[in-house]
Amino acid sequence: MWKTIKEEFVFQKLGSDEFIDEEEMEHIKAWALEDLCCKWRAWKNELKSKYFDEDKTPAEMVQDVNDSRVEKNQFLVIAAHWLTDKAKDQSAKNRENQSKSDQPHCAGTKSFPRLIQTMTEEANGNQPSRADIYIRSRTRKDGNIVNEKAAEVVDRIKQIRIETPDDSLASWDKDVYSKANGPEKKGRVRCSGAKSSLSNKSGPSCSQSVQHNQEVEGLRTEVHGLKNAVSLLLGAFQRHFPDESEEIMNAVQRVVNGEAPDVTSAPEISPIKNNRSSESTHQPSQHQGNYNCHTVLPYLDCSD
Structure with a gap:
């Protein structure tokens, strides 16, 4: 069955041309096969609830089947199975177990x-x-x-x-x-x-993968909020220091946009000591390109 699925479908990541790797494919395989089993079991239960009658023979039951999806020869086989003592005992046991659910x-x-x-x-x-x-x-x-x-x-x-x-x-x-x-x-x-519940030996289960995906989405939301905060700080920086190097601003903006920084072209920024006395007027230093965090951050007002 899985061989047929792989032949009929191409597995790629959403929004990407990248193909699913073998480890992820194993999780998909486990989920797909288990899901098929569940659907097959649900389909048999539906047929049994509609057409099974303990007082009839399989040949009599098949006369009532009017669903075009049902192969009548196959229905005769499963109807005969439902009439066996083994199937009846299993059905009774399942009903008993279900009744114990609180x-x-x-x-x-x-x-x-x-x-x-x-x-x-x-x-x-x-x-x-x-x-x-x-x-x-x-x-x-x-x-x-x-x-x-x-x-x-x-x-x-x-x-x-x-x-x-x-x-x-x-x-x-x-x-x-x-x-x-x-x-x-x-x-x-x-x-x-x-x-699906793959063993730990073969990697995380599908339920663990669901948890992982939810945690990733939470982190993405958090990162999005942080990027907005950095953008706000960048705007305030530009308003208060309009003459600052455009190269520095562009480098910061690339980080905010999630682009990899170009270390070969990054501007050199050397921190300086904050030697102002406590009686300072608390105005920013006029030394271009030499601002450390203690010099700059007190003057960034993001409220405007």
């Missing part, structure tokens, strides 16, 4: 990736947080929460949001849902759809 969801047969997709479309492309997904998946059609335990978690989510309303940049282990419902168990991330 916070069961009421999303029915709809998988969490599909639920997330639906909520994203409803929000005009904005992906829901885990807290939003939890509330949606634990709320019945009549508006009531599925049980008392889940209702307590929902109440905690609402209270935390009042205290810290914005968690859009928080990683999954520090978001509102994690604060309201406790830390994750090893190898899974709740309310986030299917996540």
Whole structure:
């Protein structure tokens, strides 16, 4: 299956001509195969809920199948499997395990990736947080929460949001849902759809990659804020020192723009000692090109 995927698709980084390296490809492979398994399992569950009848033979059940996506010869095989004692025992065990959940969801047969997709479309492309997904998946059609335990978690989510309303940049282990419902168990991330869990020997899991990406986005936001602050300081510097070397200004501007500095053409700036007395008028020195941080910064007023 993975061989077919690699033949049909080209893997490149978004907004770049750079191809995905082998390490990243392994994470994509693990996620893709697990996602296919989840979708295949969900598809079989959908067919079973629609067409399976324990009192009918496979030949009788297949007569009711009217979905053009279903190969009837294949349906006969899986229907015969559902009628075996082994399949019935497994189904009963699964129902029993589900009944033991203290916070069961009421999303029915709809998988969490599909639920997330639906909520994203409803929000005009904005992906829901885990807290939003939890509330949606634990709320019945009549508006009531599925049980008392889940209702307590929902109440905690609402209270935390009042205290810290914005968690859009928080990683999954520090978001509102994690604060309201406790830390994750090893190898899974709740309310986030299917996540692959590669062993530590083969690198970070997909859930760890999600966390890493969220942290990177947070750092990008922080860097953006710092660049704005530096631009503000640069503007103030230019207003207060209009005769300063244009070469220095251009070098600083290149740093703000994220360009690599040209060390071969960088101007030489040698710091000087601040030898002014305490009775100084606190006016800037008139020595061109010889300003250290103690000389310049006191005169940078960013308020205008």
